[in-house]
Amino acid sequence: MTAARVFVVEDEAMIAMELCDRLRALGYDVLGHAASGDRALREIAEHTPDLVLMDINLTGPLSGLDVARGLRERQLDAAIVFLTAFSGDEKVREATGLEAAGYLVKPFDERELHATLQVAHFKRAADRERQQRLEERHALEARLGRAQRDESLGRMAGALAHTFNNAFSVILGLVELARNSVGQPAQCAADLDDAVAEIGRSAEIGRALRRYAGGEVVQTRCLELGKLCREATAIFETLLPEGVRLAMSVAPEPTFVHADALLVREALAQLVTNAGEAMAGRQGEVAVQVGVVSSNGVPGGRTWPAEWTAGDRTWAYVAVRDAGSGIAETDVNRIFDPFFSTKFFGRGLGLALLLSTVRSLDGGVSVDTGPTGSTFSMLLPLAAPGAEPAEGS
Ligand SMILES: Nc1ncnc2c1ncn2[C@@H]1O[C@H](COP(=O)(O)OP(=O)(O)OP(=O)(O)O)[C@@H](O)[C@H]1O
Ligand SMILES: [Mg+2]
Incomplete structure (x- = not known):
């Protein structure tokens, strides 16, 4: 797996700088950091990182949780690891509800930081792969459904043409025979009767097809x-x-x-x-x-x-x-x-x-x-x- 691309959201400049340095030392590709919620939303949308390390409490109108909601609304699927000062924090529970990929309680050491980010990164990669497979399957099913529909429509159109062509040939033949036997009224009438019967048979097929297509009201x-x-x-x-x-x-x-x-x-x-x-x-x-x-x-x-x-x-x-x-x-x-x-x-x-x-x-x-x-x-x-x-x- 390539180095995870990380973005840091932290309103205390010193902590943010230190975090970025530690992340770089651990081999992460640090894309940048933001001190406010507004800026975080803008920059994360621009850089599309794999991971966001986000302080829950930010100065300014938007908290880390608001930023997380904003990212979900924009369908940005970065895995978010929250930073908090208290493990029992009500906001941590709220963060869990936002499908946070993890959280770290300050102060944390390098090992904790690395382990939490690694888990979040692997989980996101697995989720993406699952999602991609699902999309591929849906696309394949849709293609298959279309192909089957086209095939059965084609088969039905061919069969329809065949059935009615046959009927028309028979009717034409019988009418032709009748015309040639106008001098023999009994034979002429018999041929016309056969033609009428064939027309009746075709009409019956037409009615049956209409019923098949659901064109008739059924009284149950x-x-x-x-x-x-x-x-x-x-x-x-x-x-x-x-x-x-x-x-x-x-x-x-x-x-x-x-x-x-x-x-x-x-x-x-x-x-x-x-x-x-x-x-x-x-x-x-x-x-x-x-x-x-x-x-x-x-x-x-x-x-x-x-x-x-x-x-x-x-x-x-x-x-x-x-x-x-x-x-x-x-x-x-x-x-x-x-x-x-x-x-x-x-x-x-x-x-x-x-x-x-x-x-x-x-x-x-x-x-x-x-x-x-x-x-x-x-x-x-x-x-x-x-x-x-x-x-x-
Ligand atoms: N009991 C059966 N035993 C064997 N094959 C059958 C049986 N029922 C249906 N089939 C097969 O299914 C096909 C379709 O049946 P279906 O009743 O739709 O049409 P059909 O009998 O050929 O013509 P029709 O429209 O005059 O009934 C048949 O041609 C036959 O091959
Ligand atoms: Mg039958």
Whole structure:
């Protein structure tokens, strides 16, 4: 470490001179001294020393403590060692509150002076290094966050362009076919119907994206997840391929949540559809389980959204388990990205929409996947005990 740069604030000229000499003899780089608070503030700001040796009692309107406060306000980070005549001084206690690097009670010998200044110097160097590392880490995190945002924005813009370009090509092709078959009214009408259906599909994607972006107002009310799932069983069954059956099990305890029934049903339908698609060509069952779980019982695996934690509370959950081949390790971090799909006709919007619904309800999704299948668990905050389900929920 290079010689510490010291500034002395002492109103008695003789003592100040002697101190400066002793410091120089000890190898310090003495930048100067000031006899008054005003001058000390000015000169310390100009010289930016590492250490300030400061008498607490100065003649004039500013005490050593006032100077220390002034330095903090100006964000000058010199380590301050106070000089005082009394160890029990009230002002010494005040100085400690000002994060003084140390204090010396007059009279002091050279060894005490040197040791106190050395400790203050090392401590300041360590603090600075810690601060610098912290700043570097923050800068790195900010850069990383920007890069990730740019990457996901770029990916989404590319996927959007791809989706709508495809749709427009199909629509153009169908309209072209219709024009060429004006002489065959039935064929022309069929082509136009297909074009209208494709336009409808694109409009549906547009609506889904608006919901994903939070453009729709969600009406929440108290509903029971178990009841909702039991009532939706018949619909869920229609979403599964042949040979795959639905096994619904609802725990006896009530699972009240505040949510929009339509959105929750749709989110669960996405999970059941995905589970069925993962089992296409196989026999077996998709298990839907509804229940209540405390934070430490939240299923393992990964959770979304990134900022969500189970915290210290109770959750109502619906878990959808399939016996498909699981999700590839390289894909699993992308499955909630809009337009991410590994399916030929997939839009890649099912899980993105589910996540936007769950996020708006302060809930989370946990995913456990492996070669024998996947379990997606939707977790919503359990409503306060005594909350009654609204009619028809
Ligand atoms: N249960 C599952 N088993 C295996 N992979 C799954 C499962 N659920 C989701 N995935 C993967 O996550 C991807 C994204 O799912 P998501 O539901 O968002 O879109 P998609 O099913 O491809 O299209 P769609 O918008 O029509 O639902 C899927 O393409 C698939 O790769
Ligand atoms: Mg899907």
